Amino acid sequence: MKKVYLLSSFLALSLYGFSQMTIQSGATLFIESGAKVTLQGDLTSSAHIQGTGTILMKGSGLQNINMNGNTIPNLEIDNAANVTLTGSAARVGTSLLFTNGKLLTASQDLFIAPTATITGQNTSRFIWTDGTGQVRKELTADVSNYEIPVGFNTEYRPVYLTSTGGTYSSANFGVRVASGASANKPPMMANYLSTYWPVTKTGITGGTQTLSGQYSDPTDVSGDETKLAGYFFNGTDWSSVNEG
Incomplete structure (x- = not known):
């Protein structure tokens, strides 16, 4: 295995392995x-990775990806120690595949292109939003029941996500999952989840956006599950998700 530093040249690759890779601004990496x-x-990159091939993260210890806002066309996570x-x-342009381990966002946002797919996720393979970073699903058209595979720890x-009837301009819908009850939970509320999903909406006008979160029963439930109801906090006030 070896290190590779791309400075200003063009490099086309088919099958190859490296201990680490740095792509400088102005350089081009094309994967067939x-x-x-x-x-x-x-992996550190100051340029978009070109081509339709795949970057496979397959280390034995924790690996880091610093894309500096650039795009990876296809990314595969196969590392039990996580990435x-x-x-x-960072931005995924075509596909994100989970084979083993988790992808941690820390304080960085992970953008998913409008037509990009996420596959291979399950209860041990997902996007761990372990900080303030969100998964931001880009939208250019309506979507129905699009799964955003977030989680925390184990x-x-x-x-x-379902979005219908809206107009989209440089649009994305961001979400992360947090452990514990929301810090803004009304103190008198006796029935609640110890999981919540902070969301953001950018560039979406009109229409209806619905986000359904999956929780674990009884792990996430405090109080009486039959009395749970969905509420949205806008930064100031709480409102029922069923209100107009």
Whole structure:
């Protein structure tokens, strides 16, 4: 295995393995269709990765990805010790595949392109929103029941997004999952979940957006589950999700 630093050249790869990779601004990494570049160390890039091939994160210890806001076309996570985002946001252009381990967002946002897919997720393989970073699903058209596979630690708490009838301009819907009751929970509330999903909405006008979170019973339930109801906090006030 070896390190590779791309400065200003063009490099096309088919099948290759590296301990770590750094792509400088102005350089081009092109991964051929059907090919995989396997990394056992960290990935740092100041440029979009080109082509339709895959970056495979397959280390034995924690790996880092710092994309500096750039795009990986296809990303596969196969590391039981997990992979974490550092530096600034990253974007998946075509597909995110979980084979083993989790992808941690820390304080960085992970953008998912409008037509990108996420597959392979389950109760032990998901996006761990372990800090303030969100998963931001980009939207150019309506979506129905799109799964955003978020969780924390060993707890898988995915959400399902439906957006209909809106207009979209550089739009995205952001979400992360947090452990514990919301700090803004009214003190008199006796029945609640010890899981909540902070959300943001950007560039979406009109229409209806619905986000359904999946919780674990009885792990996440405090009080009487039959008396639970959905509420939304806008930063100032709480409102029922069933209100107009």
